[in-house]
Amino acid sequence: MTNPLTTRKAPKETNVKTALRVIEIIEIYAKECRPLALSELAKLLNAPMSSCLALIRTLVSLGYLYETNRRAGYYPTGRLLAMAQKISAADPVLERIYPSLEELRNITNETVVIGKLNSNHKVLYLEVLPSLNPIHYVAIAGEQKEINANSLGKALFSTLNDNDKEDVLASIPFHAFNKKTLSGKAAFIQDIKASLERGWFANFGESMPDVGALAWPVALSGSHYAISIAGPLYRIQANLEDFAQKLRVISTFIENSA
Template sequence: MNTTVPGTENHRVKTALRVIEIIEIFSREQKPLALSELARELNAPASSCLALVRTLLSLGYLYETSRRQGYYPTGRLLAMAQRITKADPILERLYPSLRELCAITGETVVLGKLTSLNTVLYLDVLPSENPIHYVAVAGEQKQIHANSLGKALFSALDEPAQQALLDKMTFTKRNDRTLVTRQQFLSNIQAGKEKGLFTNLGESMVDVGALAWPVTVSGGHFAISIAGPLYRIEANLQNHAQKLRVMCTFIEQH
């Protein structure tokens, strides 16, 4: 006998999304928030928000700073995230190489992979220690056509997979440098193969540049990029590209 209540699965999905939204709100606001503020940010009834907050309180993910100041996340979330990341089989293997690449180039290094939603997912971001640097966080998703990682990952696919992906891609214009047609994109990919680097020179953000190269790890396609202010990336393009290719080769061989 099927005892599933209609809509229960959708309700669970919506509740899970609300929890993630609450975490992202605190990440963005970086201060304690009252129940009314959380409800407003979630665009949800206070009663629904209260139920979520009570659950997170009972599980130790939130605590009440005071009745006037509201709620704030505890260190439990960070501790769990650190344990999860530490056990990631790909990041554990690649982190020393990513860290070294960040140190020798002086720029932010990003590891990415294509998703089933036809986007580029940032798996890890190692920020540059330079005061002026490219800022991103793990978990961000980017459009393929205006991203150096996206181009590198596209280049690693076989022709049928490339054609299937092209049929699903949207070439959104971000600025005058963005590639906005299939032919422009394919020409750029071919040029990247010939030059030994895939670039994003102001195509998504006019003052940011990046270069990337694909790498195969445990049979999976990944890519690594070096990103920073456009003027620094352009000035060191070939030097960074050589270091990046050497590092990717080292990863694949070891």
């Protein structure tokens, strides 16, 4: 006899899986940057050819993919970029503060990132303004980072109440990315206290050996965000106090103007 509860759940689970597959296809193209044949996509997705074909046909019919040549593979059209740009331009938070982030990027000539804690207690990069310097920190919006090895994560952690801090600390795996990564709860808490006293949160090669970053939290519309200046470690350390001052000035301006 069929279980009615199982029957009702099946369509929803299928829809979620399909939505996930579409996102995975987009991420695969972002990584591969080349036309992909159906068989390649199916392999990269670890999905049956039949279900992959159905997804591809749907995306082609909606104008998000096109066949570059017969049997040569499929590639995204400009429609995907156009939709993404339209969505990004209307972001209720970024729309107001983007000029300030852009100014911070220009006066430091380093990459500027704004982020927020997401529900799984990781830092979500909401926007990345890359430096115009040929050698600079490279990141993309949508990336997620571990709190303990990220300047934004430390800044955001400092804004939590005591109960939320305990919940986050219990969930942090404290992965050791290298020898500079903070090794545990006690070291992390001590770093947060020192950061608040000196007026900036830092990541000096804790996630990537040659990358440094400074961050400071910002309160916007009743929620907490954080802004960072990131770049080659030697440049961040050489301009430490200057960058920290500029970061705090811009952060204060954003809060007062919101």
